[in-house]
Amino acid sequence: MAKAAKSAKSARKPRNHLAEKILAKMGDAGPVVYDIEALANEFNVTPSKLRDAFEEAQQRGGTGSLSDFATVPDAYLDDAQAPRKQKITKIDSERFYSDTPLLFAGTADTHLGSEFALDNGKAKTGPTWDLYRMCEREGIPVVFHGGNWVDGHARFNQYEVKKIGVTAQIEMFINEYPYAKGVKTLFVGGDDHEGWWLQREGLDIVEYAAMKAAAGGRDDMVFLGYVEADIALIPGGKMIYNRYVASSKELQEIMQMSDEEKAKFQAENPGLDRPFPGGLQRTLDLSAHPNHAILRLKHGGGGTGYATSYQPQKIINGYESGEKAQIELLGHYHKASVDYLRNCWTVQLGTTEARTTFMNKKNIIPHVGTWMFKANQAPTGEINRFQHRFIPYHVRGFNFDPRAYGLRG
Numbered sequence: 001m002a003k004a005a006k007s008a009k010s011a012r013k014p015r016n017h018l019a020e021k022i023l024a025k026m027g028d029a030g031p032v033v034y035d036i037e038a039l040a041n042e043f044n045v046t047p048s049k050l051r052d053a054f055e056e057a058q059q060r061g062g063t064g065s066l067s068d069f070a071t072v073p074d075a076y077l078d079d080a081q082a083p084r085k086q087k088i089t090k091i092d093s094e095r096f097y098s099d100t101p102l103l104f105a106g107t108a109d110t111h112l113g114s115e116f117a118l119d120n121g122k123a124k125t126g127p128t129w130d131l132y133r134m135c136e137r138e139g140i141p142v143v144f145h146g147g148n149w150v151d152g153h154a155r156f157n158q159y160e161v162k163k164i165g166v167t168a169q170i171e172m173f174i175n176e177y178p179y180a181k182g183v184k185t186l187f188v189g190g191d192d193h194e195g196w197w198l199q200r201e202g203l204d205i206v207e208y209a210a211m212k213a214a215a216g217g218r219d220d221m222v223f224l225g226y227v228e229a230d231i232a233l234i235p236g237g238k239m240i241y242n243r244y245v246a247s248s249k250e251l252q253e254i255m256q257m258s259d260e261e262k263a264k265f266q267a268e269n270p271g272l273d274r275p276f277p278g279g280l281q282r283t284l285d286l287s288a289h290p291n292h293a294i295l296r297l298k299h300g301g302g303g304t305g306y307a308t309s310y311q312p313q314k315i316i317n318g319y320e321s322g323e324k325a326q327i328e329l330l331g332h333y334h335k336a337s338v339d340y341l342r343n344c345w346t347v348q349l350g351t352t353e354a355r356t357t358f359m360n361k362k363n364i365i366p367h368v369g370t371w372m373f374k375a376n377q378a379p380t381g382e383i384n385r386f387q388h389r390f391i392p393y394h395v396r397g398f399n400f401d402p403r404a405y406g407l408r409g
C-alpha cells in the first residue's frame with residue numbers, strides 16, 4: 001500500500017533529464033569530485049541548473065560531489081577518483097559474543113622489607129594478601145607484578161629496612177610473598193630498589209630471584225624480565241611469554257624427557273631453550289599466532305609527574321608506531337590510574353607500601369591498593385572491552401589518629 005502510494009507520487013514528479021544524464025555519468029565511479037564549470041559546459045546548462053540537477057541525481061542514489069571552485073588538477077585526478085583503501089580495524093559487535101574474557105589482577109611496588117610495606121608475610125595480612133584471597137575466590141589465575149618487590153638497600157633507606165643484603169631480602173621475598181591456590185604471579189624487576197643490586201653490583205637480580213624461587217619450590221612465582229616484558233594474549237585464553245628459568249617441576253620433567261620430547265617442550269615453551277641457569281630469550285615467537293594482543297608489564301622510571309596521568313602519557317607517546325602494546329601495566333610511580341592512550345589501555349598498578357619518609361619529604365601521595373581486570377579478546381586478537389576494579393586500602397583508617405601511626409608509634 002505504502003509502496004504504491006510512493007510510486008504514484010514519484011510518477012507525478014516531472015522527470016529531470018539533466019539529472020538522469022548526470023546519474024548516467026556518475027555510473028559506478030564512486031565518490032568523485034566533479035567540477036561545476038566543466039560539467040555545466042559539458043551539458044550546456046547554467047551552473048545553477050546544474051547544481052539543482054546534481055542534487056536530484058544524488059537523491060536518486062548517485063555518488064559524487066560537486067566542487068564549486070576547484071578544478072582538480074590532472075595530477076591528482078587518480079587520487080580523487082579512487083581514494084586509497086585503508087585497512088581499518090573494525091570492532092564487530094558479533095564478536096562480543098564469541099570472544100574470550102581474560103581475567104587477571106595487577107599489583108606493584110610491594111617494597112617488602114621496608115618499614116612502610118603494608119603486607120605481613122608472617123601474619124599473612126595486608127593488601128596483597130587480600131588480593132590473592134580474592135583472586136582465589138573469583139577464579140582469577142594470574143597476577144601481574146610491575147616491580148619493586150623488595151625495598152633493596154642503599155645508604156638512604158638503611159635505617160628503614162628490616163633486612164640488609166641481597167640474599168636476606170630476596171629470601172624474605174620468596175618466603176613471604178603472598179600466594180593462593182591456583183594463582184600464578186608474573187614478575188618484572190624494577191631498575192631501582194631490587195634493581196640497585198644490578199646497577200651497583202652487576203647482579204642480575206631477576207635471574208637471582210627466579211633461581212631462588214625455583215630452589216624454594218615457588219612455582220607460582222614466574223620471572224619474566226628486568227624493567228619490562230611482553231606477554232602475548234592469544235584468543236582462547238592462552239598466554240605466551242619468555243622467562244628466566246624453568247620451575248623445579250618443569251626442570252624435573254625436562255631432565256626425564258627424550259630428545260624429541262625435549263624439542264617439543266621447548267617449541268611449546270619459548271624462552272626455556274636453556275632452562276637452568278637461565279638466559280633470557282628476548283623475542284616472542286608468535287609465528288603460529290598471527291591473531292594476538294600484547295600486554296606489556298613494565299617498571300617505569302623518573303619522578304612523580306605533575307598530574308597522575310603525565311608519566312603514562314609520556315611513556316605511551318614515546319613508542320614508535322607499531323611498538324605499542326594493547327595493554328600496558330605500569331609499576332614505579334605508586335599511583336593508580338587507567339587511561340586509554342593511543343589505543344592502549346594504560347594502567348598504573350598502585351602500591352601496597354604506605355607513604356614513606358622520602359615521599360613525605362617530596363609531598364608525594366601514594367595510591368595504595370590493587371587491581372582486578374577483565375579484558376575481552378575477539379577471535380581476531382583485538383581487545384574489545386576492558387573492565388577494571390580498584391581495591392583501595394586505607395592505610396590509616398577512615399579516622400586518622402596521629403598518635404597511633406608514625407615512625408615513633
Ligand SMILES: [Fe+2]
Nearest residue numbers: 109148332334
Ligand atoms: Fe616503588
Ligand SMILES: [Fe+2]
Nearest residue numbers: 148190192332
Ligand atoms: Fe621504582
